[in-house]
Amino acid sequence: MTSKLFKRTAVVTGAGSGIGRAIAARFALEGATVAVLDLNIEAAQATVEQIMESGGTGFAVEVDVSDGDSVAAAAQRTIEELDRIDILVNNAGILDGYAPLLDTSEELWDRIIGVDLKSFFLVTKSFLPTMLDGGGGTVVNMASIAGLVARGGGVAYTSAKHGAIGFTKQMAADYGKQGIRVNAICPGAVETGMTKAILEEGEAAVIESINAVPAGRHAQPEEIANLALFLASDDSAFVHGAAYVIDGGWTIV
Numbered sequence: 001m002t003s004k005l006f007k008r009t010a011v012v013t014g015a016g017s018g019i020g021r022a023i024a025a026r027f028a029l030e031g032a033t034v035a036v037l038d039l040n041i042e043a044a045q046a047t048v049e050q051i052m053e054s055g056g057t058g059f060a061v062e063v064d065v066s067d068g069d070s071v072a073a074a075a076q077r078t079i080e081e082l083d084r085i086d087i088l089v090n091n092a093g094i095l096d097g098y099a100p101l102l103d104t105s106e107e108l109w110d111r112i113i114g115v116d117l118k119s120f121f122l123v124t125k126s127f128l129p130t131m132l133d134g135g136g137g138t139v140v141n142m143a144s145i146a147g148l149v150a151r152g153g154g155v156a157y158t159s160a161k162h163g164a165i166g167f168t169k170q171m172a173a174d175y176g177k178q179g180i181r182v183n184a185i186c187p188g189a190v191e192t193g194m195t196k197a198i199l200e201e202g203e204a205a206v207i208e209s210i211n212a213v214p215a216g217r218h219a220q221p222e223e224i225a226n227l228a229l230f231l232a233s234d235d236s237a238f239v240h241g242a243a244y245v246i247d248g249g250w251t252i253v
């Protein structure tokens, strides 16, 4: 174990799979006690087992990040267990099937905005008072290149991820002086539960276009966890309100 997060506490949403699981595991390896929040409690528990097997500490909490009552209950349970919150990673998210406007129902729009944007408001509002009471902390929001350009999702996902970056900037402006640093991560294609079907069984042309970036490949979740660690730790002490692109060069070509 190294110690970039020695004795810190972290909450990671959507930590039962993919990027969230990799972040939770990495933070635990760096010494943090990690609250593993997910809609899928079995998946969250599997992440906790992985953390324990590598000598770390964590516990699982069931939550629907798009539901205010569920978030309030999960926050209460988490705060009782941890006492203090140093790091919050708003990571849970779902894709919209790349649907353009005329293929987007009101139900799909509400679901995507609920899980991918409203959740940032609900979850951060539930944990921020405890972070402020503890003297400050860091919030890392999982946006996407879909928060910057119109190539990473459909209209609902792209709108939500652009909103996630706006939320990040406003939060950083409002709470920076009180010791809260808020930053966003904008990944390109990462091999996770969200993208597995496309990357493994998608049409050759789609896979080729995903990998036709300067890096020549898609990312593994652990590569995104490295950036999350930087943004959560004191290494990024002067970084406020930034949206870090980690896309193998996707958005520069």
Ligand SMILES: NC(=O)c1ccc[n+]([C@@H]2O[C@H](COP(=O)([O-])OP(=O)(O)OC[C@H]3O[C@@H](n4cnc5c(N)ncnc54)[C@H](O)[C@@H]3O)[C@@H](O)[C@H]2O)c1
Pocket: 013, 014, 015, 016, 017, 018, 019, 020, 037, 038, 039, 040, 043, 063, 064, 065, 066, 091, 092, 093, 094, 115, 142, 143, 144, 145, 186, 187, 188, 189, 190, 191, 192, 193, 194, 195
């Ligand atoms: N995989 C990519 O290529 C990619 C690229 C850019 C951004 N992202 C973003 O990264 C984040 C993580 O995605 P991933 O690729 O690891 O996906 P994933 O599907 O592997 O993991 C998402 C996790 O979120 C959980 N979740 C879904 N809805 C939830 C809800 N309502 N409440 C609580 N938990 C919920 C799922 O159970 C799952 O464990 C998302 O915000 C996604 O938009 C992913």
